[in-house]
Amino acid sequence: MPTRSAHFAGLVAAQPQNELFRFSLAQALLNEGRGAEAEPHLRICCERRADWMMPRILLGKLLLQLDRPAEARSLLAAALTLALAQEHEDPAAELQALLDGLPPSA
Known part of the structure; x- marks a missing residue:
């Protein structure tokens, strides 16, 4: 069974402009202890929505x-x-x- 991060990574790949998918991917990565991978996605969310x-x-x-x-x-x-x-x-x-x-x- 794929991880939550794998699920959201697929959604981000399909719709890279979707901030909600990026945020969900970042949350999943954080929950999996993969903070360094979550950082760029969180930064994009911050940049796109003040x-x-x-x-x-x-x-x-x-x-x-x-x-x-x-x-x-x-x-x-x-x-x-x-x-x-x-x-x-x-x-x-x-x-x-x-x-x-x-x-x-x-």
Whole structure:
């Protein structure tokens, strides 16, 4: 049985402009522990939709796992701005906590 990432990879191959397929592929890759492969798909989602909070959250968290806090900070801050504007209280609180936990130099 094919993995979820294989399923979504096929959909992305057929429709590379579809951000929802890319986001689903990125989520599947993250769930399979393949964050490095998820990164470009999350970046594309962020680039194509300025109002989409979730790819920024996932990419920011991934960059923290990859020990790239300086890169993560800007994405998490952007996601926080979106969370507040869109009135998503729980993600806003989580994002604020993540940002507060970053070292000052990040």
